[in-house]
Amino acid sequence: MSQDSPPKKILVVGAGTMGHSIAQVFAQAGLAVDLVDTNSRVLETAISKIEANLATIKEAEGASPDEATSYTKQVLQNLSATEDLAAVSETADFVFEAVYESVETKQEVISRLEDQISKDAIIASNTSVLDLFDEIRVAEPERLLCAHWFAPPHIVPLVEVVGGPETSAWAIDRTVSLLESVGKRPVVMRKFVPGFIANRIMMAMADAAEELIDSGACTPTEIDYAIKTSVGVRLGVVGIFQSLDFNGLDLIAGDRPLEELPSYLRSKVEAGELGVKTGRGFHEYDSPAEALSSRDLAYLAVLHTLEASTDFEPIR
Ligand SMILES: NC(=O)c1ccc[n+]([C@@H]2O[C@H](COP(=O)([O-])OP(=O)(O)OC[C@H]3O[C@@H](n4cnc5c(N)ncnc54)[C@H](O)[C@@H]3O)[C@@H](O)[C@H]2O)c1
Known part of the structure; x- marks a missing residue:
């Protein structure tokens, strides 16, 4: 893949609450997606969740059950689910990491990815609060960034994007272009802040709500x-x-x-x-x-x- 051609093969690592839905976004947009999880049950559930999500989307559009089934079949043709990260890493143009919110797990996954993916592939982490730029070791920091999705990713437009001190402008631009090409609304932040924008505001509201309840109001x-x-x-x-x-x-x-x-x-x-x-x-x-x-x-x-x-x- 040249540095300028749009990513064609997306790898999503972690198929839980966020990963299955992120994979769905790209599969719906017609890109080839590999969805990886170490837990085979999670992978099976991920496919049924995507099927249910697509049925809901089609219901909202007023499509018939037959149309929904045929759309689901078409989308799922773009998606492969596997436990074998090594088997699909080499061909990935762009990786979304959505494994547990743990420095150790993210370090392990990102180190493996760095060993296996092509030199032009970008690694975008969905971390919510971990400052990976500070907390994990990477060989090529210029292609590591955060792309923080808001649940459920297959519906909510926002993706908060931020690089670390050494992330290249090319990687940020490429991420924004990819997200926009699948209908998302990325916001590029100037620096990493735990919770990014939307969750921090939500947490401030939750703090105010807690005060109101504690006061008996x-x-x-x-x-x-x-x-x-x-x-x-x-x-x-x-x-x-x-x-x-x-x-x-x-x-x-x-x-x-x-x-x-x-x-x-x-x-x-x-x-x-x-x-x-x-x-x-x-x-x-x-x-x-x-x-x-x-x-x-x-x-x-x-x-x-x-x-x-x-x-x-x-x-x-
Ligand atoms: N849940 C949310 O609303 C939300 C919103 C925004 C961001 N996030 C972030 O997204 C990330 C994932 O969160 P989640 O809620 O989807 O978690 P989750 O627990 O639902 O899913 C995580 C998945 O990662 C898999 N996994 C663990 N180690 C792995 C490995 N080495 N290789 C492959 N798969 C592995 C697990 O089997 C699990 O299925 C976290 O960083 C979280 O902070 C979550």
Whole structure:
């Protein structure tokens, strides 16, 4: 394989919760995928999970059972499952590692991969919190990076990508291109942080929820209800900082003296960039009225979808 031709053969190591679903993404996109796990039962379950996932995807598209079966057959033709890593390593153009979250296991797998894969193949780890750039030894650090998927990978678009101090720009670019080519939405981070972006924000929410429960203010069920019916409608449309733009950044700053504001907010307030109402905040807006209208149309679409889902309400 030349350094510039797109990867054709994907190797996914670890077929558990994440690995089977990552393999599915590439098989659905028509790439040849080898899925490896040391546990034969996990490999068998992985195939049945992929079959069930594909049936659900087809159900959501309104396909008939026959169409779903034929699609599943077509996707599974792109996928081989094996316990024998050595047998499939040499031909891999790109490796996604999704084994246990343990430095020892990841070290063992990545060392074996380094011995066996071609010199142009990239190794992308799905680690959640381990700083592999610091914690494991590699011979060629330029081709090691993290590609952190968000569960379930076959549905959620985000993949957080980050290199270590010695990862090559080529490896990062190639990873982003591959992920985009299969419909994912990679975000390249500037440095590794345990938990990456989305999980860190989720954990901050979980910490706040724990405080609320400990204080006796509400129950877990009430928190889920409040979140689903509020930020659940909002966040998918505007995220965090665009949400603040709609609030107005002067409101967010409140009566805190400028020097007490975090620098990212202070610079905006000082520049008079107060969000949608001034045409610029963390994002830019051509017309405040149009921004409000398109936001509300998106909120209504999300709300209608959630209300149509049987899983939106059963939490009381
Ligand atoms: N579960 C999640 O929601 C989630 C989300 C993002 C990232 N991650 C990360 O993804 C990685 C995998 O997590 P998971 O939840 O899929 O774990 P899992 O336990 O479901 O799967 C791990 C698999 O690795 C296999 N394995 C262990 N050693 C192996 C080896 N030497 N060779 C081949 N296979 C081996 C195991 O048999 C197991 O099936 C972890 O690093 C985790 O932190 C998990």
